Amino acid sequence: MNFLKSLINQFAHLMQNRPGLMAVLAFSSGVASYVLVDRKESLAQFIALFLLFSWLWLLIDNWLRERVEQHFGVAMSPNIMRFVLQMVQQESLFFALPFFLAVTSWDHPQAIFTALIIFCAFISLIDPLYYKKLAPNRTLFVVFHAFALFVVLLVILPILLNLTTSQSLAAALIAAIVLTIPSLGNLMQNGRWWRLPVSILLLCVLSAGLWQLRSWVPPAALRLTGITLSHEVDLEQRQPGASIKQLDAYTLHHQGLYTWTAVKAPRGLNEKIFHVWLLNNKEVDRITLDIKGGRDQGYRAWTHKLNFPSNPVGKWQVKVVTESEQLIGLTRFTVSP
Known part of the structure; x- marks a missing residue:
């Protein structure tokens, strides 16, 4: 002792x-x-x-x-x-x-x-x-x-x-x-x-x-390893097309946009996240997405938005947030007339 x-x-x-x-x-x-x-x-x-x-x-x-x-x-x-x-x-x-x-x-x-x-x-x-x-x-x-x-x-x-x-x-x-x-x-x-x-x-x-x-409060268990806005997604490879940061209103209305994200999470964790679309800092849409943890490169998933305001010109953000509104990551793009 x-x-x-x-x-x-x-x-x-x-x-x-x-x-x-x-x-x-x-x-x-x-x-x-x-x-x-x-x-x-x-x-x-x-x-x-x-x-x-x-x-x-x-x-x-x-x-x-x-x-x-x-x-x-x-x-x-x-x-x-x-x-x-x-x-x-x-x-x-x-x-x-x-x-x-x-x-x-x-x-x-x-x-x-x-x-x-x-x-x-x-x-x-x-x-x-x-x-x-x-x-x-x-x-x-x-x-x-x-x-x-x-x-x-x-x-x-x-x-x-x-x-x-x-x-x-x-x-x-x-x-x-x-x-x-x-x-x-x-x-x-x-x-x-x-x-x-x-x-x-x-x-x-x-x-x-x-x-x-x-x-x-940052979501300690989740990390955004990739986010891309594109007009298309390769379904077999689960990869986005060319990244878009600026486009015109006509193209946006006729082609829409995919939001491709890769979110890294602990193995076995199932989480519901949201793609939140904001125009000039005002929320216009919220799309639900389910992810699963365990992939080294992050769980790859996407949403496709076709419904945009009649006048979409301005500065846009797409935020990736949890159910409790904790920000995982975001990306920005601009729509011209």
């Missing part, structure tokens, strides 16, 4: 002295999982399971410490437990980061959400910021804790349970609140009585606000 206690203390001491090492390991595991997730390799699932169990372990922190000390005589220092909490948050943020970096549209409000992940990951890495600025502010720390859990759930739920992007978003929001509430007692020790209900109310309000802004 003394050897086990010594080993745990040595590991904690090493990680505390080299916080950057944990960030590198976490980011590397995220990249590895991102590469393997399309084939649903066991390693990607193992990493996701490890993170999920890490968060569940935090819920029974006090109970577990008491049982370990009672049965094995190993007393876990509160400093070690605080470090473990920081390590799990750091691992979660750096693990999820490669997924969001790969799918974010940087000219869209999605960039704000991904930038927030980068900022939180940076805070978790710098001890003076984490322990002296963030941790003493208990309300802010609870929000940080819930956000790290929410971000990692957005990634691991499609990997482990094959939930759609919309299902994952809703489940992650609910789970982030439900799993954070039991942790509030540990996070807010010796705090005033009103901090607990206020923190719960704050989490609920933030979750409701985030749901209203769900289009700002």
